Amino acid sequence: MKRSIEDIRRQELIEGAYRAFLQFGMDGLTTARICKEAGMSPGILSYYFKNKDEVLFWMVRHANRVIMDEVVERMKRASNRWDRLLAIIEGNFPETLFEQNIANAWLSFYVASARDPQLQRLQRLFHRRLASNITSCVDQIMDDESVPRFVATVAILIDGSWLHRAAAHTKTSSVEAIDLIKTQIEHALGTAKMVEMKRIK
Amino acid sequence: MKRSIEDIRRQELIEGAYRAFLQFGMDGLTTARICKEAGMSPGILSYYFKNKDEVLFWMVRHANRVIMDEVVERMKRASNRWDRLLAIIEGNFPETLFEQNIANAWLSFYVASARDPQLQRLQRLFHRRLASNITSCVDQIMDDESVPRFVATVAILIDGSWLHRAAAHTKTSSVEAIDLIKTQIEHALGTAKMVEMKRIK
């Protein structure tokens, strides 16, 4: 019983923090705001968590899982390597999440993780997962030393597009972002490699 | 006389803020730190500036000018449109500035400008300048409706590479970043367009 209520409250606080994060980013996250968003009184946070940083840690994991679920969902439907690569890219730009405030929130996470070792570890983990996913799509169709370069290119295009969305120089839709990246990747790979990717399971 | 000393102090404070910015980003910038970095006592800031935001505003202009000078310098030496495009890209990655702390600092500027209209105006200005520079390189070799797409691609590659440098998933050098972007652009343009760009002044 004790476990249950504790887990529920912790989860509620994490989700409250997540909602506040999407709106205000890491900077706008005060303990008071988190608790209010979770529908509890201000002091409750230090009862269920060691401190605010711990909540933020779990909140970021939660936020990443939301995106990763989108990726995994799409990858399950993919039947060849090219479709898997597309799944990764499309999963990184869900319609409902590719929005200015949210892009800014993620950006603020990058900034915060520069001076917080815990968050930095998370960020590296997220990146390794992405890199490993991309690698698994192309490792059979290019030589080993070309792979990291390609992975970096895709990662830069994805992150760059989110940064671009945050700045909102022009209001880009999720579809446009995906399309731009897809086009770049097609150019980078060339027709031959794409055909091969569609062939291999 | 009065003008002179005032201008000097303001400039010293702006440069102090700039040095602190490179080290700590926008978040680490306290009035005390700015004044200390400029070698003055803490209260001086409110004598020469309305408030901290005003110093930050001028500091960001200063920081951008440092980069823009690199771009302009290289563009002067360029004799055709392709070299001009390269000058823009290379100018955005000076050896001495393409460093993790500095990349993080710029990232924190993006975040800060999300909620500060003044900084937002600056950011848009910087982007328009970049877009206009890139456009002037390619407007004669592609149809009008293709230009914005191309400009967006280059901008995303540049910003994405800085973001990548901030995260430091792998320690990328300025040369490697430039090379990656150059390769992507070559793919995107195709040989024919590149040849044409090298032809036109």
Added chain:
DNA sequence: CAAAATTTTGTACGCTCATACAATTTTTTG
């Protein structure tokens, strides 16, 4: 139902920081 345990509330403390400003020092002026 009463006592004990758990959960929740509200607040007080201490910290960091931007800003204003009185007091002091330095420079200029006549």
Added chain:
DNA sequence: CAAAAAATTGTATGAGCGTACAAAATTTTG
């Protein structure tokens, strides 16, 4: 050189915040 002006110092004030915790409310237990 004295008086006035300008520049600089150091600090006080108040706001916003994270955290701890006593008090109150609620739930569980015997």
